[in-house]
Amino acid sequence: MNMNSDHVEAVVFDLDGVITDTAYYHYLAWGKIAEELDIPFNPSVNENLKGVSRQESLRIILDHGGKEDKFSKNEMEKLARQKNEYYKEMIQELTPEDVLPGIMELITEIKNENIPLGVASASKNAPTVLRALEIDHLFEYCADASRMKRSKPDPEIFLTVCEALEARPGHSIGIEDARVGIEAIKKAGMYAVGVGKNLEEADLTWKSTEYLSWTSIKNRFLTKNSMARRG
Numbered sequence: 652m653n654m655n656s657d658h659v660e661a662v663v664f665d666l667d668g669v670i671t672d673t674a675y676y677h678y679l680a681w682g683k684i685a686e687e688l689d690i691p692f693n694p695s696v697n698e699n700l701k702g703v704s705r706q707e708s709l710r711i712i713l714d715h716g717g718k719e720d721k722f723s724k725n726e727m728e729k730l731a732r733q734k735n736e737y738y739k740e741m742i743q744e745l746t747p748e749d750v751l752p753g754i755m756e757l758i759t760e761i762k763n764e765n766i767p768l769g770v771a772s773a774s775k776n777a778p779t780v781l782r783a784l785e786i787d788h789l790f791e792y793c794a795d796a797s798r799m800k801r802s803k804p805d806p807e808i809f810l811t812v813c814e815a816l817e818a819r820p821g822h823s824i825g826i827e828d829a830r831v832g833i834e835a836i837k838k839a840g841m842y843a844v845g846v847g848k849n850l851e852e853a854d855l856t857w858k859s860t861e862y863l864s865w866t867s868i869k870n871r872f873l874t875k876n877s878m879a880r881r882g
Contacts, residue, residue, distance in 0.1 A: 657873055659766050661818030663809055663836075664790075665702070666772035668828035669846055669860065671749050671784055673742060673774075674701070680737035681712060684730060690716030702829030704773050704802035705731045739776060745783040752861035758789055760865040767791040769812035771825070771835075773802055792816055804831040806839035813839070824872055826863075827853075842872045 667674050678697045685692035696715050700708040709731050713719045722730070761768060770777055770793040777796065781787035792815040794808050801807045813820045825836035826844045833853045836843040845853030846860055855871050857863050 657877070659764075659822065659824060659869060659872060661767050661769060661813060661816040661823040662761050663769040663771050663812045663816075663823060663825045663841070665825075665827045665829070665832050666770055666774060666777050666780060668701070669751070669826050670754055670770075670786070671745065671751055671780065673738075673745070673780060676738055676741040679741060680734050681708065683737050684709075684734045685712055685716070688713075688716060688718065688730075690718065702773055702803045702827070702831040702835075704796070704799075705735065705775070707802055709734070735776070739779070742776065742780060742783060745780060747785045750784050750786065752859070753863045754860050755786075757860075757863050757865055758786070762789065767816045767818065769816050770794065771808045771812045772796060773808070803829070804834035804838065806835045809835055809839040809841060813841070822876070824868065842875065844868055 664670055667677065677700070678694070681697065681700065682692050690712060692712065696712065699711050703711070706727065709727055710719065713722065758768065768790045770781065770790050772794070773796055774780070775796045777793055778787065781790065781793060787793070792812055794812050796808070799808050799811070809825055810820060813823050820840040823841045824844060825832075825839070825841045826846065827833050827836060828846045830850060830852070833843050833845050833850050837852060843853040843855075845856040846863070847858070850856050854875065855868060
């Protein structure tokens with residue numbers, strides 16, 4: 652690992668909404684669960700599920716329907732597993748063409764500089780999705796969400812990936828599309844790149860993945876680190 656302060660030591664990607672858009676499949680799967688529970692579900696409610704764990708997503712839905720106290724822990728675990736079964740059936744349709752615009756180009760540029768890549772996704776199905784997209788070999792490490800004790804916005808998953816890649820958080824970059832993800836990146840002490848709207852807390856934002864520029868990201872990151880050292 653190059654420990655030069657003018658070098659990016661790692662780039663860590665979120666999965667849903669950054670590498671591919673499986674968010675729609677999550678939406679459909681949670682929609683089926685909500686329908687079975689007779690709970691109203693729409694894109695506005697779904698927006699609150701971005702970046703959080705499966706169990707936390709279920710709690711949000713139950714709370715929205717006024718049924719947060721109606722289910723035992725075992726019943727909630729069963730519901731979460733059922734949602735996951737619906738989701739896994741749906742993602743079987745994924746192909747390499749489902750990688751979001753601009754991402755393959757970005758990954759290629761980063762790999763050309765021998766910078767290790769990691770994935771920090773709240774989804775326990777992240778390895779399955781990466782394999783379906785045929786890009787799992789491009790990432791040196793994919794965090795196991797099932798082993799995380801705390802979900803985003805806690806920085807645990809980003810710190811875990813940095814440690815696995817032998818990279819210092821302060822010299823690493825995280826890319827996210829959710830506010831809780833950006834918050835987690837910042838708490839980890841990393842440079843935060845946001846993709847999408849309402850991500851003012853990010854160090855740098857782009858309206859969609861197709862506009863991501865590795866040269867711009869790297870230069871802004873290095874400039875910030877250089878100014879921090881002088882300050």
